[in-house]
Amino acid sequence: MVGISLTLLRTPPTYYDADLVLINALTNLHVGVGRSGGIVDLPVQRDELGYPCIYSSSIKGALKTTLLQAFTRLNHERAYTVVKALLGPEPEEGETFESSIAILDAYLIAMPVRSLKGVYAYVTAPILLDRFWERLELLKGVRGSLNLLGKLERPPLLDIGEEEALCMGGNCKDLIVEELSDESVKRVVLGEHVLKLTEPDVDEQEKFKPFFDILGLEKPLLMVNDNTAKEIVERGLVRVTRVRLRRETKTVDTGGLWTEEYMPMRTRLHTLILYKRPSLTRSFIKGILGEQGDVGDREYLEALKKLGLIEDSDVSVIQSQLDERRVVEASKALAKAIKERVHSVLKESHKNYIIIGGNETIGKGIVKLNLVRR
Numbered sequence: 227m228v229g230i231s232l233t234l235l236r237t238p239p240t241y242y243d244a245d246l247v248l249i250n251a252l253t254n255l256h257v258g259v260g261r262s263g264g265i266v267d268l269p270v271q272r273d274e275l276g277y278p279c280i281y282s283s284s285i286k287g288a289l290k291t292t293l294l295q296a297f298t299r300l301n302h303e304r305a306y307t308v309v310k311a312l313l314g315p316e317p318e319e320g321e322t323f324e325s326s327i328a329i330l331d332a333y334l335i336a337m338p339v340r341s342l343k344g345v346y347a348y349v350t351a352p353i354l355l356d357r358f359w360e361r362l363e364l365l366k367g368v369r370g371s372l373n374l375l376g377k378l379e380r381p382p383l384l385d386i387g388e389e390e391a392l393c394m395g396g397n398c399k400d401l402i403v404e405e406l407s408d409e410s411v412k413r414v415v416l417g418e419h420v421l422k423l424t425e426p427d428v429d430e431q432e433k434f435k436p437f438f439d440i441l442g443l444e445k446p447l448l449m450v451n452d453n454t455a456k457e458i459v460e461r462g463l464v465r466v467t468r469v470r471l472r473r474e475t476k477t478v479d480t481g482g483l484w485t486e487e488y489m490p491m492r493t494r495l496h497t498l499i500l501y502k503r504p505s506l507t508r509s510f511i512k513g514i515l516g517e518q519g520d521v522g523d524r525e526y527l528e529a530l531k532k533l534g535l536i537e538d539s540d541v542s543v544i545q546s547q548l549d550e551r552r553v554v555e556a557s558k559a560l561a562k563a564i565k566e567r568v569h570s571v572l573k574e575s576h577k578n579y580i581i582i583g584g585n586e587t588i589g590k591g592i593v594k595l596n597l598v599r600r
Contacts, residue, residue, distance in 0.1 A: 233553050234523045239502040241328065242561040244368040246361065248441065248596040249280070249332055249495040249582075254464055254488035256590050257284050257583035266465055267484040273333060275353065277459060278489050280332040280582060285497065286313065288582040289329070293568070296575035297534075307514065308533045311504050312564070326504040326564055332497040333357050336447060338490055339462040342415035344400040348447045348494070349416060349462075351455030352386070361498055368500055378436050388451045391421040395438025396446030398423060417461045419454060440598065441494055464488040488590065501568075503560035504530065523548050536563045569597055 257280045258268050273279040290313050297305035314325035335358055336348040359380050386392055391414055398414075402423060406413040412423040426434060438447055450458065470482030506529065508521040514529040527544060530536045536544075540563045547556040572578050572595070583591040 233551065234503075234548055234556055235508075235521070235526055237553050237557065239324070239326070239505050240557060241368050241500040241502045242558040243501040243565050244365050245499040245501075245565065246365055246598040247332075247497050247499055248335075248598060249497065250442070250594045250596065251489055251491050251493040251495075251592075252579075252594055253491050253592045254590050255280075255491075255493065255583055255593065256486055256488045256585055257281070258487075265485075266487045268486045270463065270487045270489055273331065276456065277334045277354070278337075278463065278493075279334060280495060280497075282329045282331045282497070284582060285332060286325075286327075286329050288580050289313070289327075292576055292580045293571065296571045299575050300571065302534060304514075304533060308535065311506060311510070311530070311533055311535065312568070321507060321510050323507050323510065324505040326502055326561075327568070328500040328502075330361070330498045330500075332495040333361075334459070334493070335496050336441060336443065336494040337459055337462055338445065338492045339416050339458055341401050342403050344445070347396075347398075347401055347414075347416060347445050348441075348443050348492075349455060349458050350394070350447060350449050351452050352449070353452045354455070355380075355449070358496055361496060365498060368498075378440065379433050384430075384449075386424075386449060386451045387422075388454050389419075389421055390424055391416065391448040391450050392424050392426060394426070394434045394447040394449050396443065398425070398446045398448065401446060401448075414448070416448070416450075417458050419450075419458060421448075421450065421454070423448075442596065443494070462490060464490050486585075501561040501565045503557050504535070504564065506530075530560075535567050536560070572597075 255270075256268070257271050259271050261267055270278045271281050271284070290309060293312065294305055294309045297308050302308060310319075310321070312326055314323060315321040333354070335354055336350045338346045339349050341347045362378070384392060401414040402412045403415050406415070406420060414421050414423050441447070465485055465487050467483070467485050470479045471477065472479050506526065511521050511525055511529045512518060514532055515525060517525070524545070527536070527541050531538065531541055540559065544556045544559050547553075547559065572580075578595045578597065580593060580595060581591045582593055585591065
């Protein structure tokens with residue numbers, strides 16, 4: 227029995243569950259990289275292709291702060307310990323164990339840009355769609371299936387010219403500039419670009435619709451050429467010049483003039499959050515339970531229950547699986563329980579709103595996380 231009770235703790239944790247997370251920027255978003263020698267003093271983070279993104283470390287830091295606030299708001303007496311169990315201890319702390327949650331970099335999927343007609347529209351590109359579907363493949367690899375997400379068919383990546391825009395969803399007719407169009411060619415103006423609007427055929431529309439719906443866009447979505455998208459996105463970033471004044475004289479302080487870069491509000495990004503059972507050390511478990519004896523699976527589960535991360539019903543199911551030596555099933559059940567607990571806490575306490583990046587006190591960085599449950 228001793229060997230059985232220690233089986234789970236002796237098995238290295240593995241990611242068995244995951245979330246597809248769509249990030250909707252509700253205010254302009256500045257997740258920066260510090261000072262730069264370029265045109266913009268404080269640019270936003272960018273991926274290896276130069277598109278704006280959010281590094282996973284920035285998301286994890288924001289999530290850690292939000293969860294700490296959430297568990298505190300829910301009157302959990304051990305809020306800090308709970309967050310430590312979920313996301314791992316700080317580097318300066320004596321305990322050392324892994325986070326039970328892994329977060330990937332958030333990549334751009336669609337960005338709003340100015341339109342001469344219709345105010346604005348969303349722009350995406352084949353390279354951005356490629357990344358999104360690569361994430362779905364990874365999600366399938368972790369979960370083993372995509373459930374209803376599996377019905378989301380990859381849109382055809384058509385050969386789009388540099389002066390074309392393909393309507394992927396929404397009422398694209400609202401964007402047409404009649405003065406630049408005729409009966410055979412309809413044109414739209416996105417930012418500084420005049421583009422020929424093309425409509426997909428019926429089959430393509432059916433493939434585009436689920437993708438458009440899952441993004442929850444309120445304006446039309448256009449797919450443009452990769453090269454064109456890079457230019458449109460770069461021009462679509464918000465750049466603000468700020469000054470810091472001497473309070474006494476109302477003049478600009480030395481070094482008090484700089485420029486900041488923002489992703490515009492309504493930008494959509496996507497990431498994955500992976501879950502595994504918490505990798506708690508035996509000393510950490512003893513600290514929670516206040517016991518000095520041997521630590522096995524029962525004590526491990528009791529510690530997680532005491533922290534409010536799993537329920538009595540979870541303990542019963544998982545312990546039964548362990549008694550039957552079904553360690554993989556027990557690990558999967560734990561990963562799912564942790565995921566559901568994170569979901570419930572974020573929704574109950576913050577309605578899935580979190581703040582990412584800088585300039586929080588001037589209203590920047592408010593985003594909503596859409597944890598895609600389909």
